[in-house]
Amino acid sequence: MIETFIRNHQYNFIKKQxxxxxxxxxxVSDSKVVEAVRYSTESKVLELFQNAADTQKQLLVKASALKTDEDFQSYLSGLEPYLVEFPQVTEKQLKQLFPKNKKLKIPDLSKIDYSHITYLSWLDIATNKMFIVYNLQGKVVGIEGKYIPTNKKSTCFLCNKHGETALFSAVSKSRPANSSPDYYKAVGNYMCIASHECNKSITDITSLERFIQEVIG
Known part of the structure; x- marks a missing residue:
């Protein structure tokens, strides 16, 4: 049985490198330059998996020996069975994550490729709301907020890709000590409107986890 160990954002990182x-x-015609790129590719990939088992590292370092287009395609395809799936949530679980939304619109969960998402997100155009579900330290959490399309291309704070974005803002649940009853803090940033495209590009989860922590407190 194959032991999965590569998360979606890590796979994207490998694909990028x-x-x-x-x-x-x-x-590049200079062989020394190409060899330098090979060394850099191997080093960066292994740095991402410092705690990987030796057999897993042996699988990853094969990237440094790739030459033809067929080699690269075969290598990436060979990694797919090792992808860690995002937790397969049910409609009931999603409704429990957002209990205040009695008419919560659920995306078609049957069409989601759970091996290739870092986070689950969808829009409710009727209410201008965006919903994000993420597996934070082994616990599936959900946040919701307002989204305002920018109607122009800008950089997503999650995947750093330049494309169609929206300003997503959510109310933080954290409260300073001795704060007044009407204390209010919103956390916001620009992110991809199309989460499936963002999930194809995200290579680092630091910004995503920091944002979610700011919201849930």
């Missing part, structure tokens, strides 16, 4: 190597193999 091997993409740089693949481009170098195609466009």
């Amino acid at each position: 091997t993409g740089i190597l693949q481009l170098a193999c195609k466009t």
Whole structure:
């Protein structure tokens, strides 16, 4: 039985690094430069999996030996069985995460590829709300907030990709000591409107986890 150990954002990172190597193999004639890129690719990938078992590291370092387009495609395809799936949530679980939304619109969960998402998100256009579900330290949590489309391209704070974004803002549940009853704090940032595209590009979960922690307190 295959033991999964690669999360979606890590797979995206590997894909990004091997993409740089693949481009170098195609466009750079200096073999020393290509070898330097190979070394960089291997080092960065292994740095991401410092606690991986030796057999897992052996699988990952194969990236440094890739040469042809077929090699790169075969390598990435070979990693897919090792992807850690996002927890497969049910409609009932989602409603429990957002109990105040009695008419919560649930996305079609049957169409989600749980191996290739870092977070689950969807929009409710009728209420201008965005919902985010994430597995934070082994616990599935949900946050909701208002979204305002920017109607122009900007950089998503989660995946750093330049594209169609919206300003997402949520009310923080954390309260300073001795705060007044009407204390209010909103946490906001610009993020991709299309979460499936964001999930294809996100390579680091630091900003996502920091944002969620700010909201849930």
